[in-house]
Amino acid sequence: MRKLSIIILVSFVVSVFCLTAEKTFAIDKPKGYPKRAIEVVVPHGPGSGADHYARAFLKDAEKELGVPFKFSFMSGSAGAVGTSYAAAQPADGYTLLLVSTDIVINMALGRGKADVEKFEWLARGIHDVSALHTRVDNKAFQSIPEIQDYCKKNPKTKLTVAGAGALGIDHVWIELLNKRGNLCLKFIPFDNSGERKASFQGGHTTFQSDETIDMEGLYEAKVSRPLVIGYEKRLPKYPDTPTTTELGIDNTIGRWRGFAMKKGTPKPIVNYLIAVLKKSFETPEYQKFLKDDVGHDRPGFLAGEDFKNFVINERKIFGEIAKGLGWIEK
Numbered sequence: 001m002r003k004l005s006i007i008i009l010v011s012f013v014v015s016v017f018c019l020t021a022e023k024t025f026a027i028d029k030p031k032g033y034p035k036r037a038i039e040v041v042v043p044h045g046p047g048s049g050a051d052h053y054a055r056a057f058l059k060d061a062e063k064e065l066g067v068p069f070k071f072s073f074m075s076g077s078a079g080a081v082g083t084s085y086a087a088a089q090p091a092d093g094y095t096l097l098l099v100s101t102d103i104v105i106n107m108a109l110g111r112g113k114a115d116v117e118k119f120e121w122l123a124r125g126i127h128d129v130s131a132l133h134t135r136v137d138n139k140a141f142q143s144i145p146e147i148q149d150y151c152k153k154n155p156k157t158k159l160t161v162a163g164a165g166a167l168g169i170d171h172v173w174i175e176l177l178n179k180r181g182n183l184c185l186k187f188i189p190f191d192n193s194g195e196r197k198a199s200f201q202g203g204h205t206t207f208q209s210d211e212t213i214d215m216e217g218l219y220e221a222k223v224s225r226p227l228v229i230g231y232e233k234r235l236p237k238y239p240d241t242p243t244t245t246e247l248g249i250d251n252t253i254g255r256w257r258g259f260a261m262k263k264g265t266p267k268p269i270v271n272y273l274i275a276v277l278k279k280s281f282e283t284p285e286y287q288k289f290l291k292d293d294v295g296h297d298r299p300g301f302l303a304g305e306d307f308k309n310f311v312i313n314e315r316k317i318f319g320e321i322a323k324g325l326g327w328i329e330k
Helices: 002-024 049-065 077-087 101-109 144-153 169-181 193-201 212-220 267-281 284-293 304-324
Strands: 038-042 069-073 095-100 119-127 131-135 159-164 185-190 207-209 224-229 256-262
Touching (some): 038 049, 049 069, 049 256, 049 284, 077 095, 077 256, 101 169, 101 304, 119 267, 144 159, 185 193
Parallel strands (some): 159 185, 159 207
Protein backbone atom coordinates (compact mmCIF):
# COMPACT_ATOMS: atom_id res chain seq x y z
CA MET A 1 0.00 0.00 0.00
CA ARG A 2 2.84 2.36 0.91
CA LYS A 3 4.55 1.65 -2.41
CA LEU A 4 1.31 2.35 -4.27
CA SER A 5 0.89 5.66 -2.41
CA ILE A 6 4.41 6.72 -3.36
CA ILE A 7 3.74 5.88 -7.00
CA ILE A 8 0.50 7.90 -6.95
CA LEU A 9 2.26 10.84 -5.28
CA VAL A 10 5.09 10.80 -7.81
CA SER A 11 2.61 10.63 -10.68
CA PHE A 12 0.72 13.60 -9.24
CA VAL A 13 3.92 15.68 -8.90
CA VAL A 14 4.98 14.84 -12.47
CA SER A 15 1.53 15.78 -13.77
CA VAL A 16 1.57 19.11 -11.95
CA PHE A 17 5.10 19.82 -13.25
CA CYS A 18 4.07 19.09 -16.82
CA LEU A 19 0.99 21.30 -16.58
CA THR A 20 3.10 24.09 -15.09
CA ALA A 21 5.72 23.72 -17.84
CA GLU A 22 3.03 23.87 -20.51
CA LYS A 23 1.53 27.01 -18.95
CA THR A 24 4.97 28.63 -18.73
CA PHE A 25 5.54 28.25 -22.45
CA ALA A 26 1.93 28.81 -23.49
CA ILE A 27 1.04 31.75 -25.70
CA ASP A 28 -1.14 33.96 -23.48
CA LYS A 29 -3.12 36.20 -25.81
CA PRO A 30 -4.06 39.59 -24.28
CA LYS A 31 -7.78 40.28 -24.26
CA GLY A 32 -8.82 42.32 -27.26
CA TYR A 33 -5.40 42.26 -28.96
CA PRO A 34 -4.87 42.45 -31.84
CA LYS A 35 -7.99 44.04 -33.31
CA ARG A 36 -6.53 45.25 -36.61
CA ALA A 37 -3.59 44.92 -38.97
CA ILE A 38 -0.09 45.40 -37.53
CA GLU A 39 2.29 47.67 -39.42
CA VAL A 40 5.76 46.22 -40.05
CA VAL A 41 8.31 48.95 -40.68
CA VAL A 42 11.17 47.68 -42.85
CA PRO A 43 13.85 50.43 -42.95
CA HIS A 44 15.09 49.18 -46.33
CA GLY A 45 13.59 48.76 -49.78
CA PRO A 46 11.18 46.06 -51.01
CA GLY A 47 12.93 42.93 -52.24
CA SER A 48 15.92 43.50 -49.95
CA GLY A 49 17.41 40.86 -47.67
CA ALA A 50 15.57 42.52 -44.79
CA ASP A 51 12.29 42.19 -46.68
CA HIS A 52 12.81 38.46 -47.37
CA TYR A 53 13.77 37.85 -43.75
CA ALA A 54 10.76 39.72 -42.34
CA ARG A 55 8.29 37.82 -44.51
CA ALA A 56 9.86 34.45 -43.68
CA PHE A 57 10.00 35.07 -39.93
CA LEU A 58 6.51 36.55 -39.68
CA LYS A 59 4.69 34.07 -41.91
CA ASP A 60 3.59 31.76 -39.09
CA ALA A 61 3.15 34.71 -36.69
CA GLU A 62 0.47 36.18 -38.95
CA LYS A 63 -1.52 32.95 -38.66
CA GLU A 64 -1.18 32.95 -34.87
CA LEU A 65 -2.19 36.60 -34.49
CA GLY A 66 -5.20 36.28 -36.76
CA VAL A 67 -4.66 39.69 -38.37
CA PRO A 68 -2.59 40.67 -41.41
CA PHE A 69 0.75 42.47 -41.42
CA LYS A 70 0.99 45.67 -43.40
CA PHE A 71 4.56 46.18 -44.66
CA SER A 72 5.87 49.75 -44.88
CA PHE A 73 9.25 50.18 -46.61
CA MET A 74 11.14 53.27 -45.43
CA SER A 75 14.67 53.26 -46.76
CA GLY A 76 16.99 56.20 -46.20
CA SER A 77 20.00 57.16 -44.07
CA ALA A 78 20.99 53.50 -43.66
CA GLY A 79 17.72 52.72 -41.87
CA ALA A 80 17.49 55.84 -39.69
CA VAL A 81 14.34 57.09 -41.47
CA GLY A 82 12.30 53.97 -40.68
CA THR A 83 13.66 53.73 -37.14
CA SER A 84 12.74 57.33 -36.34
CA TYR A 85 9.25 56.78 -37.74
CA ALA A 86 8.67 53.66 -35.59
CA ALA A 87 9.90 55.46 -32.47
CA ALA A 88 7.31 58.20 -33.05
CA GLN A 89 4.30 55.83 -33.27
CA PRO A 90 1.97 55.06 -30.34
CA ALA A 91 3.13 52.35 -27.91
CA ASP A 92 0.03 50.27 -28.58
CA GLY A 93 1.45 47.12 -30.16
CA TYR A 94 0.49 47.97 -33.73
CA THR A 95 3.89 49.00 -35.10
CA LEU A 96 6.69 46.46 -35.44
CA LEU A 97 10.17 47.62 -36.43
CA LEU A 98 12.62 45.35 -38.20
CA VAL A 99 15.93 45.91 -36.41
CA SER A 100 19.43 44.86 -37.39
CA THR A 101 23.13 45.57 -36.99
CA ASP A 102 22.69 48.55 -39.34
CA ILE A 103 20.11 50.08 -37.00
CA VAL A 104 22.37 49.71 -33.95
CA ILE A 105 25.36 51.13 -35.85
CA ASN A 106 23.16 54.14 -36.65
CA MET A 107 22.39 54.49 -32.96
CA ALA A 108 26.10 54.43 -32.14
CA LEU A 109 26.73 57.08 -34.80
CA GLY A 110 23.89 59.27 -33.54
CA ARG A 111 21.91 58.99 -36.76
CA GLY A 112 18.16 59.49 -36.44
CA LYS A 113 16.09 60.25 -33.36
CA ALA A 114 16.00 56.81 -31.73
CA ASP A 115 18.27 54.82 -29.46
CA VAL A 116 18.24 51.50 -27.58
CA GLU A 117 16.02 52.69 -24.72
CA LYS A 118 13.34 53.87 -27.15
CA PHE A 119 12.28 50.27 -27.87
CA GLU A 120 11.13 46.98 -26.45
CA TRP A 121 13.52 44.44 -27.98
CA LEU A 122 11.25 41.52 -28.84
CA ALA A 123 13.26 38.85 -30.60
CA ARG A 124 16.26 38.25 -32.82
CA GLY A 125 15.60 35.64 -35.48
CA ILE A 126 18.85 35.32 -37.42
CA HIS A 127 22.56 35.83 -36.74
CA ASP A 128 24.97 35.49 -39.64
CA VAL A 129 28.67 34.70 -39.39
CA SER A 130 31.20 37.18 -40.79
CA ALA A 131 34.24 35.91 -42.63
CA LEU A 132 37.36 37.19 -44.40
CA HIS A 133 37.98 35.52 -47.77
CA THR A 134 41.06 35.20 -49.97
CA ARG A 135 41.50 33.96 -53.52
CA VAL A 136 42.85 30.44 -53.84
CA ASP A 137 45.53 31.72 -56.23
CA ASN A 138 46.70 34.37 -53.75
CA LYS A 139 49.87 32.58 -52.68
CA ALA A 140 51.03 35.39 -50.42
CA PHE A 141 48.07 35.30 -48.04
CA GLN A 142 46.52 31.96 -47.17
CA SER A 143 46.37 32.38 -43.39
CA ILE A 144 45.83 35.07 -40.76
CA PRO A 145 49.39 34.63 -39.33
CA GLU A 146 50.76 35.45 -42.81
CA ILE A 147 48.75 38.69 -42.84
CA GLN A 148 49.86 39.55 -39.29
CA ASP A 149 53.49 38.95 -40.22
CA TYR A 150 53.15 41.13 -43.32
CA CYS A 151 51.52 43.94 -41.34
CA LYS A 152 54.26 43.81 -38.71
CA LYS A 153 56.96 44.15 -41.38
CA ASN A 154 55.03 46.75 -43.41
CA PRO A 155 53.27 48.96 -40.83
CA LYS A 156 52.51 51.74 -43.34
CA THR A 157 50.97 49.46 -45.97
CA LYS A 158 47.27 48.58 -46.11
CA LEU A 159 45.83 45.43 -47.67
CA THR A 160 42.50 46.15 -49.36
CA VAL A 161 39.23 44.38 -48.53
CA ALA A 162 36.05 44.59 -50.63
CA GLY A 163 32.86 44.79 -48.56
CA ALA A 164 29.27 45.98 -48.47
CA GLY A 165 28.78 49.70 -47.85
CA ALA A 166 30.64 52.22 -45.73
CA LEU A 167 30.01 52.27 -41.98
CA GLY A 168 28.06 48.99 -42.15
CA ILE A 169 28.61 45.67 -40.40
CA ASP A 170 31.30 44.53 -42.90
CA HIS A 171 33.22 47.75 -42.27
CA VAL A 172 32.96 47.44 -38.48
CA TRP A 173 33.92 43.74 -38.60
CA ILE A 174 37.10 44.56 -40.54
CA GLU A 175 38.08 47.46 -38.29
CA LEU A 176 37.58 45.25 -35.23
CA LEU A 177 39.81 42.61 -36.88
CA ASN A 178 42.47 45.29 -37.32
CA LYS A 179 42.20 46.43 -33.73
CA ARG A 180 42.05 43.05 -32.02
CA GLY A 181 43.98 40.95 -34.52
CA ASN A 182 46.91 43.28 -35.31
CA LEU A 183 46.02 43.42 -39.00
CA CYS A 184 46.42 46.23 -41.55
CA LEU A 185 43.30 45.97 -43.67
CA LYS A 186 41.77 48.86 -45.62
CA PHE A 187 38.05 48.53 -46.19
CA ILE A 188 36.82 49.39 -49.70
CA PRO A 189 33.01 49.82 -49.74
CA PHE A 190 30.80 48.64 -52.60
CA ASP A 191 27.04 49.12 -52.83
CA ASN A 192 26.59 46.27 -55.28
CA SER A 193 27.40 42.61 -54.52
CA GLY A 194 28.43 41.89 -58.11
CA GLU A 195 30.83 44.84 -58.17
CA ARG A 196 32.65 43.87 -54.97
CA LYS A 197 32.97 40.25 -56.10
CA ALA A 198 34.30 41.37 -59.50
CA SER A 199 36.86 43.59 -57.76
CA PHE A 200 37.95 40.72 -55.54
CA GLN A 201 38.10 38.12 -58.30
CA GLY A 202 40.00 40.51 -60.59
CA GLY A 203 42.63 41.16 -57.95
CA HIS A 204 41.75 44.85 -57.54
CA THR A 205 41.16 44.14 -53.85
CA THR A 206 43.21 41.57 -51.94
CA PHE A 207 40.41 40.14 -49.79
CA GLN A 208 36.63 40.16 -49.47
CA SER A 209 34.51 40.53 -46.35
CA ASP A 210 31.22 38.64 -46.56
CA GLU A 211 29.06 36.01 -44.90
CA THR A 212 30.03 32.46 -45.86
CA ILE A 213 26.67 31.82 -47.55
CA ASP A 214 27.22 34.75 -49.96
CA MET A 215 30.60 33.37 -51.02
CA GLU A 216 29.49 29.75 -51.30
CA GLY A 217 29.49 29.78 -55.12
CA LEU A 218 33.07 31.05 -55.36
CA TYR A 219 34.16 28.58 -52.68
CA GLU A 220 32.62 25.60 -54.47
CA ALA A 221 34.18 26.79 -57.74
CA LYS A 222 37.53 26.82 -55.90
CA VAL A 223 38.02 30.51 -56.62
CA SER A 224 38.04 31.64 -53.00
CA ARG A 225 38.24 30.28 -49.48
CA PRO A 226 37.59 31.78 -46.06
CA LEU A 227 40.72 32.67 -44.08
CA VAL A 228 38.97 33.16 -40.77
CA ILE A 229 35.39 32.90 -39.56
CA GLY A 230 34.06 35.18 -36.83
CA TYR A 231 32.71 32.55 -34.49
CA GLU A 232 33.57 30.44 -31.44
CA LYS A 233 33.61 27.08 -33.20
CA ARG A 234 34.45 25.85 -36.69
CA LEU A 235 31.61 25.46 -39.16
CA PRO A 236 30.89 21.95 -40.48
CA LYS A 237 31.18 23.07 -44.11
CA TYR A 238 34.57 24.72 -43.47
CA PRO A 239 36.35 22.32 -41.09
CA ASP A 240 39.81 23.59 -42.10
CA THR A 241 39.03 27.27 -41.54
CA PRO A 242 40.01 28.58 -38.08
CA THR A 243 37.75 30.86 -36.06
CA THR A 244 38.60 34.22 -34.55
CA THR A 245 38.18 32.73 -31.08
CA GLU A 246 40.76 29.98 -31.59
CA LEU A 247 43.16 32.54 -33.08
CA GLY A 248 42.80 34.65 -29.94
CA ILE A 249 40.91 37.45 -31.71
CA ASP A 250 37.90 38.71 -29.75
CA ASN A 251 35.60 39.40 -32.69
CA THR A 252 32.49 37.35 -33.42
CA ILE A 253 30.19 40.14 -34.58
CA GLY A 254 27.99 39.36 -37.57
CA ARG A 255 24.89 40.62 -39.31
CA TRP A 256 21.67 39.89 -37.39
CA ARG A 257 18.01 40.83 -37.70
CA GLY A 258 15.02 40.84 -35.40
CA PHE A 259 12.01 42.86 -34.28
CA ALA A 260 11.40 45.63 -31.77
CA MET A 261 8.47 47.75 -30.65
CA LYS A 262 8.17 51.16 -29.05
CA LYS A 263 9.07 51.40 -25.36
CA GLY A 264 5.99 51.56 -23.16
CA THR A 265 3.98 48.95 -25.07
CA PRO A 266 1.90 47.04 -22.46
CA LYS A 267 3.86 44.12 -21.01
CA PRO A 268 1.18 41.49 -21.82
CA ILE A 269 1.41 42.48 -25.50
CA VAL A 270 5.23 42.40 -25.43
CA ASN A 271 5.28 38.95 -23.80
CA TYR A 272 2.64 37.67 -26.20
CA LEU A 273 4.57 38.83 -29.27
CA ILE A 274 7.80 37.28 -27.96
CA ALA A 275 6.01 33.94 -27.54
CA VAL A 276 4.50 34.21 -31.02
CA LEU A 277 7.89 35.00 -32.58
CA LYS A 278 9.51 32.10 -30.72
CA LYS A 279 6.89 29.75 -32.14
CA SER A 280 7.52 31.15 -35.63
CA PHE A 281 11.26 30.66 -35.21
CA GLU A 282 10.78 26.98 -34.36
CA THR A 283 8.63 26.09 -37.38
CA PRO A 284 10.23 23.67 -39.88
CA GLU A 285 9.57 26.17 -42.67
CA TYR A 286 11.53 28.96 -41.00
CA GLN A 287 14.32 26.61 -39.96
CA LYS A 288 14.64 25.60 -43.63
CA PHE A 289 14.84 29.29 -44.53
CA LEU A 290 17.70 29.70 -42.04
CA LYS A 291 19.56 26.73 -43.44
CA ASP A 292 19.13 27.89 -47.03
CA ASP A 293 19.86 31.56 -46.32
CA VAL A 294 22.53 31.41 -43.64
CA GLY A 295 24.06 28.01 -44.25
CA HIS A 296 25.38 27.41 -40.75
CA ASP A 297 24.24 26.43 -37.29
CA ARG A 298 24.84 29.63 -35.34
CA PRO A 299 22.02 30.08 -32.79
CA GLY A 300 19.71 32.84 -33.97
CA PHE A 301 16.94 33.24 -31.44
CA LEU A 302 17.28 35.72 -28.58
CA ALA A 303 14.40 37.49 -26.85
CA GLY A 304 13.42 40.12 -24.30
CA GLU A 305 16.09 41.28 -21.83
CA ASP A 306 18.67 38.89 -23.31
CA PHE A 307 18.15 40.47 -26.73
CA LYS A 308 18.31 43.98 -25.26
CA ASN A 309 21.56 43.23 -23.39
CA PHE A 310 23.03 41.81 -26.61
CA VAL A 311 22.10 45.03 -28.44
CA ILE A 312 23.59 47.21 -25.70
CA ASN A 313 26.89 45.33 -25.96
CA GLU A 314 26.90 45.59 -29.77
CA ARG A 315 26.21 49.32 -29.56
CA LYS A 316 29.18 49.72 -27.22
CA ILE A 317 31.49 47.87 -29.62
CA PHE A 318 30.25 49.87 -32.62
CA GLY A 319 30.68 53.12 -30.69
CA GLU A 320 34.28 52.29 -29.74
CA ILE A 321 35.18 51.51 -33.34
CA ALA A 322 33.42 54.66 -34.61
CA LYS A 323 35.27 56.87 -32.13
CA GLY A 324 38.60 55.25 -32.96
CA LEU A 325 38.10 56.01 -36.64
CA GLY A 326 36.87 59.53 -36.04
CA TRP A 327 33.35 58.80 -37.32
CA ILE A 328 31.96 60.44 -34.19
CA GLU A 329 33.43 62.81 -31.62
CA LYS A 330 35.36 61.22 -28.76
